[in-house]
Amino acid sequence: MRKRGLRSRTVLVAVAAAVLGAGGCNAGSGAGASARGAEPSPTPAWDVSPGSVAAVGDSITRGFDACTVLSDCPEVSWATGSSPEVDSLAVRLLGRAGAAKRSWNYAVTGARMADLPGQMDAVVGQRPRLVTVMIGANDACRSSTSAMTPVADFRADFEDALALLREALPKTQVYVASVPDLKRLWSQGRTNPLGKEVWKLGICPSMLGDADAVDAAAVRRRETVEQRVEEYNEVLAEVCAKDRRCRSDGGAVHAYRFGTGSLSHWDWFHPSVSGQARLAEIAYRTVTSEQP
Incomplete structure (x- = not known):
């Protein structure tokens, strides 16, 4: 017993x-x-084939100057365009018929980061599975370097935009493209007389103003813009990294060496149809990668 x-x-x-x-x-x-200690929360699986796409951002995502001078051409947008020459991210992910029904472009030519929360608010109603973000060039492309968006404000507005999306759509994925290398665009476009005439209409004066000037003041001005773009890209990457459903391009768009064939033949600054196709390739590669 x-x-x-x-x-x-x-x-x-x-x-x-x-x-x-x-x-x-x-x-x-x-x-x-x-x-x-506490067990860490598992990182949610990234969906490499999201079922719908919404785009926010500025003139690049609107296909500005890719088809006609000083006009939007959203059909060639890298993010949601229907053009077979571009093969946009939406078309690559959803097919041509699917992209026509389940992709939306809320980007606005001239938009700056301060406008992103409003665009994101509009996106929420569509309940997309993926949101693409390409914005920041206009924050650096101001009338002068002193008018550029402060980095702290840029960060705060981006954080607000993502927070707004997360509150409404906690599972929606986000792809964030880096700001292109504006100084390289200047160096490529300044060789074209027509492009420089279009620049005088007010395209990115902080970088493109007095395009042929190479004196100390002009060099310092362009370097200041270049540094601010790099700071913006650091913010985009850092804020995105804090969101488990956000992927940045790792600086791929900024690193892409746009040549004259990739630039609009009207302003030699915005991407051409070929340039839009390259942006679509970068986005698709990032979104469909098994690892960020």
Whole structure:
């Protein structure tokens, strides 16, 4: 009898230990919980084939100057365009028929980061599975370097835009493109007389103004713009990295070496149809990669 009672107590102790082991982490108490700490939350799986796409941003996403001078051409947008020459991200993900029904372009030519929360608010109604973001060039392309958007404001507006999306659509994925290298666009376009005439109409004066000037003041002005763009890209990457359903392009758009064939033949600054296709390739590669 004594041995039987000992065996019974042993079974009870084992059962109790198993129960405590299963619930100890949730309770957050006991020696085991203190030693191990809280279990990390699993990172949600990234969907490499989202079922719908919405785009926010500025003139690049609107296909500005890609088809006709000083005009939007959303059909060649890298994000949601229908042009077979571009093969946009939406077409690559959804097929041509699917993209026509389940993609939306809320980008606005001339938009700056301060406009992004409003665009994101409009996107929410469509409940997209993926939102593409390409914005920031106009924050640097101002009348002067002193008029450029402060980095702190840029960060705050981007955080507000993502927070707004997350509150309404916690599972929607976000692809964030870096700001292109504006100084390279200047160096490529300044070789074209027509392009420089169009620049005088007010396209990115902080970088493109007095396009042929290479004096110390002009060099310093362009370097200031270049540095601000780099700071914007750091913000985009950092804020995106804090969101488990956000992927940045790792600076790929900024690093892409736009040549004259990739630039609009009207302003030699915005992407041409060919340039839009390159942006679509970068986005598709990032979105469909198994690892960020």
